[in-house]
Amino acid sequence: MGVEGIGARVARKEDKRFLTGKGRYTDDMVVPGMKYAAFVRSPHAHAKIKSIDVSAAERMPGVIAVLNGKQMLDDGIGNLICGWMIHSKDGSPMKMGAWRPIAHETVRYVGDAVAVVVADSVGEARDAAEQVVVDYEELPAVTDAATALTAGQPQLHPEAAGNLIYDWAIGTSEAETDAAIAAAAHVTEMTILNNRLAPNPMEPRAALGVYDSAEDHYTCYTTSQNPHVARLVMSAFYNVAPENKLRVIAPDVGGGFGSKIFIYPEEIVCLWASRRAGVPVKWTSDRTEAFLTDAHGRDHRSTVKMAFDKDNRITALKVDTIANFGAYMSLFSSSVPTYLYATLLSGQYAIPAIHANVRAVYTNTTPVDAYRGAGRPEATYLLERTIETAARELGVSPAELRRKNFIRSFPYQTPVIMNYDAGNYEASLEASMKQADWAGFAARKAEAEKRGKKRGIGMSCYIEACGIAPSAAVGSLGAGVGLWESAEVRVNAVGTIEVLTGSHSHGQGHETTFAQLVADRFGVPIDSVSVVHGDTDKVQMGMGTYGSRSGAVGMSAIVKALDKVEAKAKKIAAHLMEADESDIVIENGEAKVAGTDKTVPWFQVALAAYTAHNLPGGMEPGLKEGAFYDPTNFTFPAGCYICEVEIDPETGKTDIIQFVAADDFGNIINPMIVEGQVHGGIAQGIGQALLEGVHYDAQSGQLLTASYMDYAMPRADDLPSFQVSHQNTPCPGNPLGIKGCGEAGAIGSPPALINAITDAIGNNDLSMPATPQKVWAAIHAAH
Numbered sequence: 001m002g003v004e005g006i007g008a009r010v011a012r013k014e015d016k017r018f019l020t021g022k023g024r025y026t027d028d029m030v031v032p033g034m035k036y037a038a039f040v041r042s043p044h045a046h047a048k049i050k051s052i053d054v055s056a057a058e059r060m061p062g063v064i065a066v067l068n069g070k071q072m073l074d075d076g077i078g079n080l081i082c083g084w085m086i087h088s089k090d091g092s093p094m095k096m097g098a099w100r101p102i103a104h105e106t107v108r109y110v111g112d113a114v115a116v117v118v119a120d121s122v123g124e125a126r127d128a129a130e131q132v133v134v135d136y137e138e139l140p141a142v143t144d145a146a147t148a149l150t151a152g153q154p155q156l157h158p159e160a161a162g163n164l165i166y167d168w169a170i171g172t173s174e175a176e177t178d179a180a181i182a183a184a185a186h187v188t189e190m191t192i193l194n195n196r197l198a199p200n201p202m203e204p205r206a207a208l209g210v211y212d213s214a215e216d217h218y219t220c221y222t223t224s225q226n227p228h229v230a231r232l233v234m235s236a237f238y239n240v241a242p243e244n245k246l247r248v249i250a251p252d253v254g255g256g257f258g259s260k261i262f263i264y265p266e267e268i269v270c271l272w273a274s275r276r277a278g279v280p281v282k283w284t285s286d287r288t289e290a291f292l293t294d295a296h297g298r299d300h301r302s303t304v305k306m307a308f309d310k311d312n313r314i315t316a317l318k319v320d321t322i323a324n325f326g327a328y329m330s331l332f333s334s335s336v337p338t339y340l341y342a343t344l345l346s347g348q349y350a351i352p353a354i355h356a357n358v359r360a361v362y363t364n365t366t367p368v369d370a371y372r373g374a375g376r377p378e379a380t381y382l383l384e385r386t387i388e389t390a391a392r393e394l395g396v397s398p399a400e401l402r403r404k405n406f407i408r409s410f411p412y413q414t415p416v417i418m419n420y421d422a423g424n425y426e427a428s429l430e431a432s433m434k435q436a437d438w439a440g441f442a443a444r445k446a447e448a449e450k451r452g453k454k455r456g457i458g459m460s461c462y463i464e465a466c467g468i469a470p471s472a473a474v475g476s477l478g479a480g481v482g483l484w485e486s487a488e489v490r491v492n493a494v495g496t497i498e499v500l501t502g503s504h505s506h507g508q509g510h511e512t513t514f515a516q517l518v519a520d521r522f523g524v525p526i527d528s529v530s531v532v533h534g535d536t537d538k539v540q541m542g543m544g545t546y547g548s549r550s551g552a553v554g555m556s557a558i559v560k561a562l563d564k565v566e567a568k569a570k571k572i573a574a575h576l577m578e579a580d581e582s583d584i585v586i587e588n589g590e591a592k593v594a595g596t597d598k599t600v601p602w603f604q605v606a607l608a609a610y611t612a613h614n615l616p617g618g619m620e621p622g623l624k625e626g627a628f629y630d631p632t633n634f635t636f637p638a639g640c641y642i643c644e645v646e647i648d649p650e651t652g653k654t655d656i657i658q659f660v661a662a663d664d665f666g667n668i669i670n671p672m673i674v675e676g677q678v679h680g681g682i683a684q685g686i687g688q689a690l691l692e693g694v695h696y697d698a699q700s701g702q703l704l705t706a707s708y709m710d711y712a713m714p715r716a717d718d719l720p721s722f723q724v725s726h727q728n729t730p731c732p733g734n735p736l737g738i739k740g741c742g743e744a745g746a747i748g749s750p751p752a753l754i755n756a757i758t759d760a761i762g763n764n765d766l767s768m769p770a771t772p773q774k775v776w777a778a779i780h781a782a783h
Contacts, residue, residue: 005519007668008670010516010526010672013515025203026208028251031280035119035280035281036281036283037270037281037282037283038117038119038122039269040116045110046154046156048136049136050136050137052068052132052135060131062119062120063118065118065273066116066117067115067276068116072100077239078238080331082329086168086335086338088167089167089168090167094165094360099329102116102265108364109365109366110702111292111703115129118277141364142701143365145322146361149322156327164361166334167357168338168357172353172355174355177318177353180307180315180316180352183307183315184307186307187306189303189304191301192300192304192385193767195768195769197688197692198290198694201254201255201257201506203223203253204290205266205285206222206282206285207270208222209269210274210280211271218274218275220247222267224250224261225250225546226542227250227535228536228539229543231246234267240268249534250535254507258371259297260506261370262330262332288707294366295369296365297370300337302320302382303320304318304320304386305318306386308390311404312405316351317345319357320357324365332369332370333368335375336368336374337358337375337378339417340370342416343414344376344463344464345379345416346415346418347379347380347383347387347462348406348461348463349387365696365703366703374546374743376462384462384751385755399429424664427727428639428640433640435725436642436644448646452649454646454779455645456647456758456761458754458755459643460749462640464747466549466552466739466743467552467553467734468549468634469632470630470632470633484553484628484630484631486543486628486629487557487560489518495604497529499529500532500540501554502533502539502544502554503544503545504545505533513669513673517555521562522566522586522587523589542554548637549740551739551741552631553631553734556736560735561627569586572616572619573586576614577598579596586602589601606623631733633733635666637663637665639661641682642658643656644756645753652774653772653775654690661722662725664729668738668741671726677745680745682749684746686718686750686753687714689749690768691713693705712769754766762783
């Protein structure tokens with residue numbers, strides 16, 4: 001481990017430009033002749049479009065064009081798609097309703113776009129948008145997924161009878177699982193709600209479409225987590241432009257949390273409008289538009305049965321989940337409550353029989369898709385709330401009940417597809433209990449009671465699957481793309497190094513950690529390493545960043561490319577020093593012959609590669625190599641979180657006294673960056689558990705939480721100082737032995753916090769978010 005290499009706590013290189021306001025985001029991009037777009041959005045959750053009158057808007061100052069969905073259709077622009085095919089239990093394919101970038105017949109949620117105005121300024125575009133007159137025939141709306149499945153409810157799409165998208169199952173047969181439950185000594189039954197969330201990245205979504213008529217070429221600047229996938233989908237499915245005539249650039253992106261994986265209507269419209277209107281077109285969301293149109297997360301209603309034998313070992317788990325998809329199927333929505341959720345229902349526990357059934361449902365709400373953790377938080381919350389409840393019903397320690405049921409032998413094949421490769425769950429449990437002083441809690445609780453406060457402690461043992469792979473496996477499960485990653489390592493003639501990666505950084509610190517990997521390999525300063533990403537004209541095809549894949553998959557691709565560069569560099573160095581290639585060692589910025597004082601500086605090796613005056617016979621000039629990496633399995637980060645709270649029974653206000661996180665991420669490249677990821681994830685998990693929740697009016701379908709006046713976000717004084725530690729069982733499936741870390745905090749924290757609150761108040765009937773009002777009511781209901 002060097003000062004700047006693997007394992008070093010190196011400050012993030014990219015932070016200088018961010019902290020000094022020098023970041024370059026999509027909204028900062030300016031091109032000659034650029035105009036601005038404003039969308040006309042439906043005020044109704046469900047309605048027929050009878051007519052659109054744009055005459056007044058077209059006469060407004062500065063207006064260039066007013067465009068509608070019928071024109072898009074006539075120009076051959078395709079529907080938005082879902083890219084992961086799921087089949088129901090009866091073998092029928094999922095029912096994907098038509099999602100037009102601009103609606104021309106029917107709107108299905110408040111915020112559905114019906115027209116777009118292009119004008120000289122943002123203000124003029126918005127003023128003109130208000131003058132567009134749309135005549136609607138309002139239709140009944142439904143916002144709750146369970147209600148949408150009942151008879152007589154509004155039908156959103158003709159393709160999906162009863163609003164059912166799919167009825168899917170996985171795991172042990174239902175009959176076998178039911179038999180195990182019937183034979184159990186104890187069964188814990190619960191109804192679990194996982195509240196709907198708005199993603200709220202710091203940077204709102206934005207897009208700039210530029211059509212060059214001279215070259216018949218399109219450029220899209222966009223807030224994307226995966227620009228190559230955006231280019232592929234916009235060309236192959238949406239018919240915006242041929243792939244070779246479309247460049248997608250995702251510059252600095254201010255957070256995504258999954259919500260910027262997807263291709264939204266606005267990117268498509270800006271590119272199309274640029275050609276239609278003959279000017280570059282920029283759109284930047286305001287915060288209310290973000291609440292209305294950014295893909296929401298979570299929104300599950302589940303019933304669960306967990307069965308135990310007489311020795312308190314889990315014998316079976318049965319789960320039935322209804323997943324609210326909103327008005328349309330977003331790009332990866334179908335995979336979230338299926339292969340990203342139900343496959344993790346074994347958790348850290350050896351459960352012989354697991355049966356899960358998932359029904360996905362259309363409602364008149366914003367589309368729902370991946371949000372930090374994407375299915376894994378929903379699975380962990382269900383499992384960890386249930387096992388905590390079971391411990392209370394059985395009268396045993398929640399820690400010991402978990403310990404008794406831990407998986408201890410690896411690899412371990414679960415009944416729900418996953419094959420866990422490595423882990424030591426007891427190590428994380430022990431570390432967190434020690435750090436939280438679990439044994440001393442009773443004394444702290446008694447002290448709090450003397451002050452009139454209710455004190456509680458809760459635990460959560462999570463596991464997640466990261467770096468979705470391999471491509472052949474996910475393809476067989478319905479994924480429309482491969483989930484490999486690419487890298488290219490270019491050593492310049494003076495020895496500086498460029499890493500071109502198909503991953504995308506939007507807060508993860510890739511420019512630092514990827515450079516550390518190179519610095520560790522060759523002993524060069526990380527300042528001599530540049531990381532290039534986010535531009536489809538500069539970087540080879542790659543799959544982007546989501547699902548905590550950039551380390552395990554993206555960095556593994558870099559390792560493969562580095563292996564090739566190192567092999568060639570050793571050949572050159574051996575030739576220059578007249579030594580055997582097997583004796584060459586590259587370290588500390590030079591190539592040396594092991595056991596001698598013969599050395600060649602790194603820059604001279606690079607220069608020799610490009611001057612090509614003295615290369616081994618038959619060797620091509622240059623020192624640049626590329627690689628693709630397709631993992632053989634997921635990685636499986638795991639950990640144990642403990643939360644301790646104190647509650648004022650007079651107000652229901654919850655104070656988090658301590659929060660302990662013990663995580664196993666395998667080998668770690670930069671501990672400081674990993675800790676930052678964990679801190680951020682825990683903050684978001686606390687937000688979900690205590691504060692956040694998207695709410696709709698059940699009758700009108702109006703979004704009631706469309707601003708920060710109504711949607712509460714965690715603030716600094718809502719959060720304690722987190723105590724974070726790391727255990728290490730290296731991942732055997734990739735060359736670095738690393739696992740993902742970006743989502744763990746958001747996965748493990750909500751159940752730990754809710755378990756702590758329900759422990760404190762003595763009432764288990766509490767749903768997220770646990771607002772003071774809810775907690776106060778639960779306290780009084782319990783007494």
